[in-house]
Amino acid sequence: MYSSQSDSRTSHFSCIDLHYFLLFIYILEEPFQVLNLDTLIQMHLKWLSYLPRVKPFYAVKCNSTETVLRTLNALGTGFDCASKGEISQVLSLGVKPENIIYAHTTKPQSHIKYACAQGVNLMTFDDEEELRKVSRCHPKAKLVLRIAVDDSSSFYRLSSKFGAGLSTTGRLLECAAELGLEVVGVSFHIGSKCSQSLAFRQAIADARSVFDTAKLLGFQFSLLDIGGGFSGKDFPFSEVINGALDEYFPFESGVQIIAEPGRYYAETTFTLAANVIAKRVIMEDMRKEGVDTISQAYAGFSLQIPDDMATHSISSVTSWAALRGFCATSFWATSCMSAQSYRVTVAPQAPMSSGVLSVAGGV
Numbered sequence: 263m264y265s266s267q268s269d270s271r272t273s274h275f276s277c278i279d280l281h282y283f284l285l286f287i288y289i290l291e292e293p294f295q296v297l298n299l300d301t302l303i304q305m306h307l308k309w310l311s312y313l314p315r316v317k318p319f320y321a322v323k324c325n326s327t328e329t330v331l332r333t334l335n336a337l338g339t340g341f342d343c344a345s346k347g348e349i350s351q352v353l354s355l356g357v358k359p360e361n362i363i364y365a366h367t368t369k370p371q372s373h374i375k376y377a378c379a380q381g382v383n384l385m386t387f388d389d390e391e392e393l394r395k396v397s398r399c400h401p402k403a404k405l406v407l408r409i410a411v412d413d414s415s416s417f418y419r420l421s422s423k424f425g426a427g428l429s430t431t432g433r434l435l436e437c438a439a440e441l442g443l444e445v446v447g448v449s450f451h452i453g454s455k456c457s458q459s460l461a462f463r464q465a466i467a468d469a470r471s472v473f474d475t476a477k478l479l480g481f482q483f484s485l486l487d488i489g490g491g492f493s494g495k496d497f498p499f500s501e502v503i504n505g506a507l508d509e510y511f512p513f514e515s516g517v518q519i520i521a522e523p524g525r526y527y528a529e530t531t532f533t534l535a536a537n538v539i540a541k542r543v544i545m546e547d548m549r550k551e552g553v554d555t556i557s558q559a560y561a562g563f564s565l566q567i568p569d570d571m572a573t574h575s576i577s578s579v580t581s582w583a584a585l586r587g588f589c590a591t592s593f594w595a596t597s598c599m600s601a602q603s604y605r606v607t608v609a610p611q612a613p614m615s616s617g618v619l620s621v622a623g624g625v
């Protein structure tokens with residue numbers, strides 16, 4: 263079910279064929295996501311106008327729906343793949359190997375060999391062990407050194423797990439040279455849902471320092487990958503990012519700039535519709551919370567709704583809950599994990615009943 267409506271956030275259901283809607287929600291009780299292709303295309307056009315120097319390599323892990331991948335391929339993006347499965351999926355859709363970056367710093371040997379056999383050469387690393395693996399499995403790879411950056415202003419932090427510390431980059435490059443490997447550039451990921459534009463500026467400056475170290479060691483770097491972390495709602499950081507790129511990697515430097523946006527494309531493009539399949543009133547919580555009624559609704563979806571989605575999906579859930587007369591309600595996924603809850607608070611009116619819950623966002 264694909265919609266042609268351009269603003270999926272303001273009117274979630276008007277774009278869905280009513281018969282499908284009734285079938286899925288009331289008869290089959292199955293949750294589903296609605297993909298708005300217009301939104302996807304608009305997001306891409308916005309990217310081109312706000313970050314004209316940066317070619318996006320869509321992070322397939324974020325949402326690998328075939329229509330999304332086909333559309334982005336037709337629009338000319340590249341793809342960030344994190345596994346053999348993702349590489350195989352995008353290749354099967356006709357994506358050229360040179361439009362893929364294997365952006366996982368810790369890869370199984372068999373996946374590296376697969377990438378090699380398919381002509382996927384661009385891949386990231388952040389330690390010596392990975393360099394030795396690549397030299398055995400894909401000696402002609404074009405390696406990108408992922409550095410750890412200050413991700414303290416991001417909702418999902420990644421640099422404690424991935425990325426080489428700046429003080430280790432010289433040693434890593436020497437190791438690559440000893441192994442006869444080609445390193446072509448630097449990547450970083452600022453962390454997802456970054457809230458401080460200056461974090462990007464500092465990370466770009468850090469990447470510049472690694473370029474300078476590499477030059478001293480005889481490398482000719484030609485690629486900067488500024489990762490993901492971009493909000494799907496707007497582009498508040500484009501001015502700072504463009505300014506930092508122009509300062510540290512001016513156009514004349516000839517350095518190719520790419521990024522790995524995931525949520526940027528997927529978040530507003532998808533809307534989840536799920537059925538509320540059960541409910542209960544929690545009496546003991548009422549005094550504690552100081553509200554008239556607390557309800558729990560069990561919605562028919564099995565994924566975790568991340569906390570940060572509340573910032574942009576609260577309106578759809580709240581308006582639904584208000585319609586139903588909810589007071590303070592937690593929505594729970596049907597899996598056994600208690601982490602999968604989602605609380606909204608609306609004015610008390612009538613008792614809760616079952617119905618349909620829509621949550622914007624697709625990650």
Ligand SMILES: Cc1ncc(COP(=O)(O)O)c(C=O)c1O
Nearest residue numbers: 321454490491492522523524525
């Ligand atoms: C290596 C890499 N690239 C890109 C992404 C996509 O990040 P975002 O959704 O914040 O754009 C991720 C997310 O975890 C990642 O790990």
